[in-house]
Amino acid sequence: MLTLAELLHPITPDRFMADYHDRKPLHIPAGGRPTKAGIFDWDRLNGLLAQSAIWTAANLKLVRDGAPIPPDQYCTRARTPTGEVLRPAPARVDVFLSTGASLIADDIQSLTPELAALSDMLARTFGASVGANAYGSFGGVQAFGTHFDLHDVFAVHISGEKTWQLYESRADTPIAMPGGGSDPRPYYQQTRGPLLQSVRMRPGDVLYLPRGWYHDALADGPVDGGNASLHVTFSVAALYGRIMFGLLETAAMQDPAFRAYMPPAHVDGGAALQRHLADLGQRLSALAASPGFRDTIAGKQAELAPRLPAYGLPVRKPLTLLRPTGAPPPATGPLGETLQWAFSQPTFALEDLCAEFDTVDETALRAAVAAAEADGTLKRV
Template identity: 30%
Template sequence: MGSPDLQDTAADHGRGVLESRLISLDPADFARDVWARTPLLTRRASDFSDLFSTAAVDDLIARRGLRTPFLRVAKNGTTLPDSAFTAPGGVGATVGDQLDDTALWRAFADGATLVLQALQRTWQPLTDFTARLGTELGHPVQANAYVTPPQNRGFDAHYDVHDVFVLQIAGTKRWVIHEPVHPDPLRDQPWTGHRAAVAEAARGEPAIDTLLEPGDVLYLPRGWLHAAEAQGEVSVHLTLGVHNWTRHALAEQLVSSALELLRDDPAMRTSLPLGVDAPDDELAFVRERLAAALAASDPAPRFHRARRSQGRPEPMGPLSQLAATEQLAADTPVRLRGALAARLEGRRLNTRAGWLDFSEPELPHVRRLLDGGEHTPDELGQELVVRLLRAGVVVPATG
C-alpha cells in the first residue's frame, strides 16, 4: 500500500517486548496461529515489577492529582458516577474533579474495583512499554490497571472491542472465558448491543476457567467473553488494550479517498433532477463513477494520518530540549524521537510532532536519520539538526 518512496521509521532491531515479555511463542507462530484468532495463556511470562506495582497504585491515586477520566470505579457490574470519588483540588488547583483519595478508599474497602485508565499517559514505564509494543504490533496500545479487593469483581461477563494482553501484577484472579457471540466486533459494536446473547453464553460451559498469578499473561482477541474475580487477596492486573486496525477501517479510508476524488468530477457535482422521488435512476451512473474512483484511490495517506493521530510521541521535556539545542556540538549524538510514526512522503516528513519539508540535498540525511540509529551534526549538518531539534523531531541520544 503506497508508493516506494515512502519510508517508515525503523522498528526495534532487537528482541521485541512481545517476544521477551508477553509470550513464549516465536512471534511468527503467534502471528500465524494466535493473533486475532484464539486466547493464549502464558505462565510466568515475565516479572512486571518494573512496569507497575501496588506502590504505583497508591502513588497515582494519592499524590499525582489525577482527574477523570483517568480513573473509573465499578462494583458488581455497575460503574459509579464520577461525583462519587472526585472533589475540588483545593487552594491553587481550581478544578472540581480531582480524585478524592478518602472517597476512593471507602469505595475500595466496600468492594469496588478501581480502574486506572490510559496509564501510558501518566506512568512513565508504561509510556515506554506501550509505545514499543504498539510499534511492534502495528496497532495502537492503551494501558489500564484494575485493582480489585479480595473476593470481588468489577464487571460482569462482557467482551471488549479491542484485543487485550492481561498482565497479572499482584494477587490472583480467576478468569472465566467464553467464545464470542459476535466475532471480531468493530469499535462501534459494544457488548451492550448483544446483552442477552452475552448473558446466555456466560451461563454455558466456559472455554477457559483459570487462575492468573503474578507474572502470568493472558491474550484475548476482541469479542471473547470474560469475567474476572479476585481471590483471597487484593488483585492488581494490567490490561494492554490493542486497538486493532481492521479491513473495515481500511475500507473507510479507501471510500473517503474516493469521495475526495469525486469532488473534482463535474458530473458528480451535478444536481439531481427536479421532483426526483427516488435515486434509482441515478444509482447506476454513481456506482460506475464510484467504482472508478475506488480503483484510482490511494488510501495510504489517510490511513497513516489516522494511525499517527491515535498515538503520541515519546515524552520530551522543553528545558532539556532547549539545553540540547543551545549546547549542540558537531559530535553531539542525536536520534529520532521515539514513537514519532515518522514517514517520508516525497520531500515531506510527516510525524506525530507535525510535518517538515526538505530540500533535495537534505533528503539523504533525513533518510539516514530514519534508520533508527544515532547520528551527529557532523554527519547530518548542523543547521538541519538544529531545525529538527526545534521541531521536536530529534532528541539528544544521551537524554
C-alpha cells in the same frame, strides 16, 4: 522496554500472529519467572494515586459486584483554572476499597516509562491506538460481570492471583456495546455460551483476548496485601474499514467526475444513471487500491503512535535552520506531506519539522532532509 517477543515468550511473534491474533485467547504462564510483572507494582500505583490533580471521576473509577459506584459517592467538587471537576477524595476512596470495591485507574499508558514503552511497542506493532488501565481488586468481590471488549486485550498480571473465565461465544467484530444504553448484563449472561476455559493468572502471566471474546474475572487467591490482586490491561484498537469513507471522500473530490451532476433517474429508464454510478464505483475502487491511498492509511496508523517524549533539561538544544532554494520538493511518498510542509516555509528548523510530524519516523525524516540538502533543494541558514 519489553519487545513483542519478550512479552509473548515462549510463544514466538510469528506463531502468535499465525495461530492466535484475532483468532482465539492465549494464556502465557510466567513459568516461575515473573519478570513481566516488573512493568508496574503497588508502590507505583500508590504514587500515581497520590498525584490527586491528575485524577477525575472519568479516569479513576470504583466498581463493586458488577456495578459502578456513582462518582458523587467517592468524589468531591474541586475548582480548577478551567472550571469545576469531580475529583476522587482519597479518604472516601479508601472507605469503598475497605468494603471490597475494585479500583480502576484508566489511561495510565503514559504515566510511567515502562507503561509508555510497552504501549508504544504495541501501537507500532499493530498499527493501533493503545490504552493502559490498572485494576486493583480484593478477593471474593467481583468488579465486572461477564462482558466483551471492543478491542484486543493484553493483560499482564502484576500481583496476587485472579481467575479469568473465558466463554465459548465471541461477538462478531463488534464496534459498539449491546443494549443501546440499557443494562447489558442480562444480554451477556444469555449469549456468553458455555465455559471454555478457566485461567488462573499469577504474577508475570500474560493473557491475550481478541476483541469480542466473552470473559469475566475474580480475584480469589491467598496472596499478600490481604487477598489483593493487581493487573494492567493494554487495549489495542486497530483501524477498521469505516475510516476509509471520510478519506475516500476527501481524495475522490479531487477528481472532476465526483463533482459532476448525476443524470436524472428517468433518462433511458435509469441506464444513464447506472452507467454513471458504475463509472464512479470503478474510480473509487482504483483510488482505494492506489499506493497513494495506502500511504494515507499508513499515515493514519502512524498517528496512533506518536514518538515518545524525550526531554533533556537543563540542556538547551540548538536548532538546525534550513530554507528551500527554490527547486521543487522531492516526489511524494510516505514523507511527501512532511517535505511539502518544509518547502512551504521561508525558513524552518529541522527540530520544528520533527515536532510538527511527531508520528513520522524521525530517522527517516532526518534522512530525507539530508538528501534534500545533498541535492541542493534545501540549504542551511
